[in-house]
Amino acid sequence: MTANNEMEGAIEAILFVATEPVAQEKLCGLFPGEEKAEVLEALEGVLARYRGDSARGVMVDMAGGGARLVTRPQFHGYLRNYFQVSSRTKLSMASLETLAIIAYRQPVTAPEIQELRGVNSSGVLKTLLEHRLIRIAGRKEVVGKPFLYCTSKGFLLRFGLNRLKDLPPLEEIDELLAGQLEVGTSGEADRDGTSGTLLLWQKQEDEQEPSASEEEE
Amino acid sequence: MNLDSSDATRSSKLPASWRVTLPEFEGPLDLLLELVKVNEVAITDIPVALVCDQFHEYLSLMEELDLDIAGEYIYEAALLIQIKSRLLLPRPVGAQEDEEDPREELMRRLLEYEQMKAAAATLAETDSVRSGMWARPSSRRDFTEIGEEGEAEAIELEEVSLYDVLLAFRTSLDRYTREHPSPLHYAGESFPVRAQFERLLGSAQQGRPLDLVDDLLALSCRAEAVAAFLAILELSRLQLLRLHKTDGGSILLYRTTNTLAQEDLEAIQG
Numbered sequence: 271m272t273a274n275n276e277m278e279g280a281i282e283a284i285l286f287v288a289t290e291p292v293a294q295e296k297l298c299g300l301f302p303g304e305e306k307a308e309v310l311e312a313l314e315g316v317l318a319r320y321r322g323d324s325a326r327g328v329m330v331d332m333a334g335g336g337a338r339l340v341t342r343p344q345f346h347g348y349l350r351n352y353f354q355v356s357s358r359t360k361l362s363m364a365s366l367e368t369l370a371i372i373a374y375r376q377p378v379t380a381p382e383i384q385e386l387r388g389v390n391s392s393g394v395l396k397t398l399l400e401h402r403l404i405r406i407a408g409r410k411e412v413v414g415k416p417f418l419y420c421t422s423k424g425f426l427l428r429f430g431l432n433r434l435k436d437l438p439p440l441e442e443i444d445e446l447l448a449g450q451l452e453v454g455t456s457g458e459a460d461r462d463g464t465s466g467t468l469l470l471w472q473k474q475e476d477e478q479e480p481s482a483s484e485e486e487e
Numbered sequence: 488m489n490l491d492s493s494d495a496t497r498s499s500k501l502p503a504s505w506r507v508t509l510p511e512f513e514g515p516l517d518l519l520l521e522l523v524k525v526n527e528v529a530i531t532d533i534p535v536a537l538v539c540d541q542f543h544e545y546l547s548l549m550e551e552l553d554l555d556i557a558g559e560y561i562y563e564a565a566l567l568i569q570i571k572s573r574l575l576l577p578r579p580v581g582a583q584e585d586e587e588d589p590r591e592e593l594m595r596r597l598l599e600y601e602q603m604k605a606a607a608a609t610l611a612e613t614d615s616v617r618s619g620m621w622a623r624p625s626s627r628r629d630f631t632e633i634g635e636e637g638e639a640e641a642i643e644l645e646e647v648s649l650y651d652v653l654l655a656f657r658t659s660l661d662r663y664t665r666e667h668p669s670p671l672h673y674a675g676e677s678f679p680v681r682a683q684f685e686r687l688l689g690s691a692q693q694g695r696p697l698d699l700v701d702d703l704l705a706l707s708c709r710a711e712a713v714a715a716f717l718a719i720l721e722l723s724r725l726q727l728l729r730l731h732k733t734d735g736g737s738i739l740l741y742r743t744t745n746t747l748a749q750e751d752l753e754a755i756q757g
Contacts, residue, residue, distance in 0.1 A: 289623050331620060343619030358618045364513050366607035366614075374606060386599060389514035389559045399650045406649045422648075429613050443605045 277301060277312035278319075285316065291336025291427070313337065334427035359401070368394045369403060373425070373437055377407050377418035395419065403428065515563035516600040518545060523597070530597045533590055535574055539567040566593065678711040683718030688742065691728060696739035699730070 280300070284292055298309045317337070320329045331340040341349060350356075361369070368391050371383050383391045398404045407420040421434065431437060512518040522538050523530055542564055549556050573589040588594075691697050699719065703712045719740065722728040729741045 287623075329620075331622070338622055340620040340622045343616055346619030346621070349621050360618070361611070361614060363607065363611075366611050367513060367603055370603045370606035370610055373610075374603070386596075386603060387514055388516035388563060388596070388600065389557065399648075402648070428617065429610060430617055438606075438609060440602060440606070443602055443609065446609075447601060447605050 273304070274308065274312055274315070277304065277309060278315040281313055282316045282319070285330065285337060285339045288338060291331075291334040291338045293336040296336075331430065333430040333432060334423055335432055361401075362394075362397075364389075364391070364394050365397055369398060369421070369425070372398075372404055372419050373421050373434070374440060376420040376434075377410075379410050379412075379416040379418055381416060383419075514557075515542075515560045516597060517604070518542065518560070519563070519593075519597060520601055520604070530594055530601065533594070533597075535567065535571045535590060539564075539571045542567055676710075678714040680714045680717045680721065683711075683715045684722060687715065687718055687722060687740070688727060691740050691742035696731070696741050699738040699740055701737075702740070 281292075281297060284297070284300075294310065294313065297313060298304075298306050301309055317330050317332075320326060320339075327341055327345055328339050329342050330337050364387075367387055368383055371386050372378055375382070375386075380392060380395060383395070395404070399406070402422055402424040404419050404425065405422040407418045409415040410418050426432065426434070512521065519538065519542065520530075522541050523533060526534070526537065526541075528534060546556055546560055546564060549560075570589045570593060687697070687702075690702070703715055706712045706715055719728060719730075723730050726743055726745050729743050731739045731741060733739060
């Protein structure tokens with residue numbers, strides 16, 4: 271048990287300092303004598319320390335293929351005031367549409383995106399590249415050899431995904447549409463919401479959103 | 488295509504609320520989707536005639552407001568008209584029952600677009616929550632610089648992608664051309680024969696004969712001398728100059744009293 275406590279402490283310490291998501295495999299490499307399951311259990315112990323306790327300012331975020339410490343969203347305003355940093359640029363609807371297409375259809379070319387959206391998207395693609403949410407993954411062997419676009423690691427981090435597979439399946443989106451559920455882009459309203467868990471793809475959460483934005487109005 | 492907005496009967500078809508504020512759409516498909524929603528019809532069973540009219544109505548409204556109608560809208564409008572006309576055409580006798588619905592393609596695109604729009608909305612929702620989560624700034628990211636510039640964005644040093652490299656290359660090319668203006672080109676001066684006419688006639692006018700060799704030697708280069716020589720031959724053929732040989736062997740040029748109309752001179756190939 272002492273070994274376990276020590277591992278938990280060590281993992282927490284690493285998360286505290288790390289600037290990039292800490293991958294599980296890397297953690298396992300730190301404790302050569304331990305079984306992988308033991309290490310994962312210790313990591314789980316660290317996660318438990320931060321989970322659910324909304325009085326804390328930080329939490330563990332599992333995204334981009336690893337774990338990292340992040341601040342809880344409800345303290346965003348204080349951080350912004352203290353550090354005097356502008357908030358992260360909000361993506362336009364055109365950017366989000368294009369990003370969604372790339373996320374679900376990757377690798378995909380600009381003409382294919384245009385076909386789907388009905389409008390030219392080259393400006394949007396440039397913005398997304400600059401935000402490092404997508405990357406060029408080669409060229410397609412068709413006439414004109416257009417670039418193929420894929421989502422980047424930055425995309426996973428920004429949207430809280432570990433793998434692309436964690437994207438909500440399209441069937442779920444269809445259900446959402448069938449249920450006439452308003453998934454409006456309620457933006458600011460959610461930021462200070464008290465949604466503690468960040469497994470945002472849970473449907474229960476989606477269903478709570480409309481009421482939250484109603485209160486705002 | 489008729490984008491005439493004065494048609495009162497058609498104007499009434501557009502949802503009344505749109506008359507006050509013209510909603511903005513992400514594109515023609517977005518507009519179509521909204522029309523489907525407003526009319527409370529299913530994507531799988533679009534009343535094309537109605538939607539087509541409303542679509543055009545929107546375009547004429549845009550025109551009224553002097554907004555640029557993007558080509559994509561025109562394209563989609565044309566497609567709608569095409570579908571509408573195909574629906575109006577009588578079916579050939581004995582046509583298959585399961586013949587493809589002309590709306591099939593539009594239907595498929597709208598369903599796909601609707602799906603992606605919903606996916607985008609989900610992303611937006613997630614993003615708005617997660618944008619409030621701050622991670623420890625990467626050690627390579629410098630927060631101290633921001634304090635002075637106020638609201639400047641954080642400088643992030645990250646992995647370089649192909650796009651960055653391309654962009655850097657383009658920038659360096661731009662800068663190179665800016666900092667290294669193209670050198671002065673000496674475009675080999677040309678010496679038209681015609682230019683020599685005036686000079687020779689002018690020089691010989693003063694009553695003093697010109698020495699051919701002296702004259703040619705005084706010129707700037709071989710090419711000019713060749714041009715002058717040709718001009719002398721031409722002028723003597725036209726009898727505007729007369730050539731005499733002195734005892735010493737040098738050739739002198741005399742201006743004759745002949746005059747030549749300007750157009751004749753210009754007619755000579757230079």
